Amino acid sequence: MTYQEWFREDRLPHIYCTGCGNGTVINCTLMAVDEMGWKKEDTAFISGIGCSSRAPGYIVTDSLHTTHGRALAFATGVKLGNPDLHVVVFTGDGDLAAIGGNHFIHACRRNIDLTVVCMNNQIYGMTGGQGSPTTPMGALSTTTPYGSAEPAFDLCELAMAAGANYVSRWTSYHVKELTRAVLTGMQTPGLSFIEALVQCPTNYGRRNKFKQVLDQVEFMRSHTVLIQKLKRMEEQGEKFPDPVIPVGEFVRRNRPALGVKV
Amino acid sequence: MKLVIDERRCKGCNLCTLVCPYRIFRPGKTPNRKGTIIPELDRPERCTNCRLRHLYGRTLCGMCQMICPDQAIRWEEEKPNEPHKVAIEY
Numbered sequence: 001m002t003y004q005e006w007f008r009e010d011r012l013p014h015i016y017c018t019g020c021g022n023g024t025v026i027n028c029t030l031m032a033v034d035e036m037g038w039k040k041e042d043t044a045f046i047s048g049i050g051c052s053s054r055a056p057g058y059i060v061t062d063s064l065h066t067t068h069g070r071a072l073a074f075a076t077g078v079k080l081g082n083p084d085l086h087v088v089v090f091t092g093d094g095d096l097a098a099i100g101g102n103h104f105i106h107a108c109r110r111n112i113d114l115t116v117v118c119m120n121n122q123i124y125g126m127t128g129g130q131g132s133p134t135t136p137m138g139a140l141s142t143t144t145p146y147g148s149a150e151p152a153f154d155l156c157e158l159a160m161a162a163g164a165n166y167v168s169r170w171t172s173y174h175v176k177e178l179t180r181a182v183l184t185g186m187q188t189p190g191l192s193f194i195e196a197l198v199q200c201p202t203n204y205g206r207r208n209k210f211k212q213v214l215d216q217v218e219f220m221r222s223h224t225v226l227i228q229k230l231k232r233m234e235e236q237g238e239k240f241p242d243p244v245i246p247v248g249e250f251v252r253r254n255r256p257a258l259g260v261k262v
Numbered sequence: 263m264k265l266v267i268d269e270r271r272c273k274g275c276n277l278c279t280l281v282c283p284y285r286i287f288r289p290g291k292t293p294n295r296k297g298t299i300i301p302e303l304d305r306p307e308r309c310t311n312c313r314l315r316h317l318y319g320r321t322l323c324g325m326c327q328m329i330c331p332d333q334a335i336r337w338e339e340e341k342p343n344e345p346h347k348v349a350i351e352y
């Protein structure tokens with residue numbers, strides 16, 4: 001089987017804007033699902049609300065498109081109700097870290113056997129570009145017209161501190177690495193959190209000096225550094241490049257997990 | 263095999279032009295019927311996947327297909343004696 005067979009052909013092309021990174025993340029996730037060899041009947045995709053959260057609607061399996069921020073709460077119910085199901089959550093930065101922030105930390109604490117893929121475009125894409133908890137300092141959005149004055153959440157650090165068993169970050173440029181990370185996440189029992197930084201040309205890029213789709217992707221390509229390399233640089237007292245996006249595997253461990261199929 | 267861009271799906275973002283090691287994709291120039299400017303293919307028979315997919319029995323490289331956010335890139339079997347016949351060695 002190929003990953004293309006997991007798409008609902010009748011629903012394509014999807015509604016995402018030209019050059020939106022969400023479509024790439026769906027490709028990578030489905031490729032990982034396909035490599036896992038899961039059956040369509042045994043797999044469920046759950047999401048909240050947002051552009052990113054529309055992803056399950058383009059996939060042939062059963063899915064739940066739930067209320068804003070509650071994807072993890074619904075997914076917890078699905079997984080505990082039927083631990084035989086493979087449950088994958090698609091969510092956005094707003095969905096996961098703003099309105100759904102509390103569900104996020106508690107799902108990580110409980111370490112429920114889910115794979116959570118967060119498409120982080122650092123903005124509320126669907127509602128027209130309001131700032132989110134991951135909007136970088138200085139970035140423009142409709143709610144931060146003079147540049148965001150707040151420090152942003154690091155979702156990976158958050159997931160790690162809250163107790164997730166597997167945490168990693170890649171971007172929509174790093175398709176092979178992202179696919180491998182999602183695959184490893186799916187193989188790891190407990191909560192696996194994969195953050196995929198994505199370009200949102202319409203609501204983020206346009207306002208933040210990325211005039212073309214390729215400009216923002218090029219930025220992600222050239223500003224990502226492996227987390228291991230950053231640690232090494234820190235030990236040797238070297239200065240980090242600025243800005244820098246740490247990518248790679250943040251943690252893989254074996255804390256007690258909930259809802260693991262026995 | 264030959265490389266095709268599905269015009270019904272491509273939205274013209276040009277992400278494929280960024281990833282192909284052979285630079286097979288080039289930004290297009292003329293809008294199609296829908297007003298989308300589809301990338302042009304520069305000698306697509308050079309693509310590793312076109313040449314060696316059957317030999318290896320799996321997708322090789324495939325970067326363009328993976329990054330395409332609109333699932334518009336795929337490979338098709340060629341009909342016999344098609345003008346753009348792909349040779350195994352290039």
Ligand SMILES: Cc1ncc(C[n+]2csc(CCOP(=O)(O)OP(=O)(O)O)c2C)c(N)n1
Nearest residue numbers: 050051052068092093094095123124125126
């Ligand atoms: C309870 C509730 N509050 C607010 C909204 C409005 N709303 C819809 S999507 C969204 C933000 C989504 O942002 P994110 O999760 O980052 O998704 P993106 O569109 O960026 O992929 C908001 C605030 C809503 N639908 N429901």
Ligand code: SF4
Nearest residue numbers: 016017020051125200
């Ligand atoms: S608004 Fe942004 S996140 Fe939403 S579809 Fe458009 S580019 Fe993608």
Ligand code: SF4
Nearest residue numbers: 282309310323324326
């Ligand atoms: S599969 Fe690789 S070599 Fe072939 S067209 Fe795509 S990116 Fe280029």
Ligand SMILES: [Mg+2]
Nearest residue numbers: 092093123125
């Ligand atoms: Mg967002």
